[in-house]
Amino acid sequence: MATTTATLSLSSDMLSSPISISASSTLMKAGVTEGLELIEMGRGTIAETDGSKTAEFGLPTALGEDKAAKLFLVNKATDPTYYIDIDLHDTNIGRLYAGDWMFIPWGMNDTASELVIEAEPSGATCPYEFVLLQEPQTLEAHS
Amino acid sequence: MATTASISISSDITESVPFSVNASMTMYQAGTTLDLEETTGLAQRTFSGNTTQVTLIDVSATAVTAAAGGHKVYIRNTGTDKTKGFKVFLADATDDIEEIGTLYGQDWMLMPWLATDANEDIMVQPSSSEKMTIEYAVFHQ
Numbered sequence: 001m002a003t004t005t006a007t008l009s010l011s012s013d014m015l016s017s018p019i020s021i022s023a024s025s026t027l028m029k030a031g032v033t034e035g036l037e038l039i040e041m042g043r044g045t046i047a048e049t050d051g052s053k054t055a056e057f058g059l060p061t062a063l064g065e066d067k068a069a070k071l072f073l074v075n076k077a078t079d080p081t082y083y084i085d086i087d088l089h090d091t092n093i094g095r096l097y098a099g100d101w102m103f104i105p106w107g108m109n110d111t112a113s114e115l116v117i118e119a120e121p122s123g124a125t126c127p128y129e130f131v132l133l134q135e136p137q138t139l140e141a142h143s
Numbered sequence: 144m145a146t147t148a149s150i151s152i153s154s155d156i157t158e159s160v161p162f163s164v165n166a167s168m169t170m171y172q173a174g175t176t177l178d179l180e181e182t183t184g185l186a187q188r189t190f191s192g193n194t195t196q197v198t199l200i201d202v203s204a205t206a207v208t209a210a211a212g213g214h215k216v217y218i219r220n221t222g223t224d225k226t227k228g229f230k231v232f233l234a235d236a237t238d239d240i241e242e243i244g245t246l247y248g249q250d251w252m253l254m255p256w257l258a259t260d261a262n263e264d265i266m267v268q269p270s271s272s273e274k275m276t277i278e279y280a281v282f283h284q
Contacts, residue, residue, distance in 0.1 A: 019280065028225045097173065097282075
């Protein structure tokens with residue numbers, strides 16, 4: 001069985017008693033103890049002039065049931081004013097500013113699960129990198 | 144008052160080409176290199192006898208600014224059972240709710256949070272009526 005592990009170390013000294021979070025998870029298929037089997041990664045660039053785009057880490061061909069996919073996405077821009085707006089279908093999750101990353105579970109179970117990205121503000125260009133870890137997809141029949 | 148987060152992902156899915164990725168970030172206020180200055184602190188909620196959707200993080204109760212910011216949300220299913228999970232949902236300004244995904248035992252997530260409207264709450268739904276616990280924190284402007 002493939003083993004994929006995601007580990008987080010988070011620290012904050014905002015409070016007089018500092019916050020320190022360590023979390024680690026072995027990533028499994030939905031509801032079972034079998035490891036994820038598919039990995040997809042890449043790098044792209046989106047400019048403000050591109051408008052909103054459906055991210056290339058797209059939905060599987062077989063929808064309809066919850067998947068245990070995990071998505072890592074990082075904005076590699078260096079200008080702190082540049083950000084990537086992240087939409088889940090038509091709901092805005094938030095903004096990834098330069099250097100920010102996110103790691104989320106991704107249901108990928110229907111067309112409303114699509115992720116849409118957009119670079120902002122005017123004139124912004126944001127390189128980004130992604131890693132999508134997921135369950136095996138159903139192969140398409142030969143046409 | 145720095146808040147930093149590092150992620151490390153390693154995998155042997157591709158046996159012949161071991162995979163790893165590492166990234167770190169300092170959480171800044173929107174469009175600046177000024178540190179985030181507020182947090183809810185680390186909180187925990189336990190659910191039992193309930194498999195309905197409930198609000199975990201209420202925008203109105205979090206004191207985030209009305210303008211879009213560099214807010215970040217951390218959530219973790221502290222259970223160890225990989226067959227049980229919390230579905231995580233996000234609402235938009237019109238209260239349209241989208242499912243993000245499911246956090247199974249020990250799974251965690253860290254994501255930006257727009258939180259510009261009172262409706263943009265984060266909800267969770269446990270998959271089992273047995274005792275399940277989730278921990279979370281918001282780091283915000």
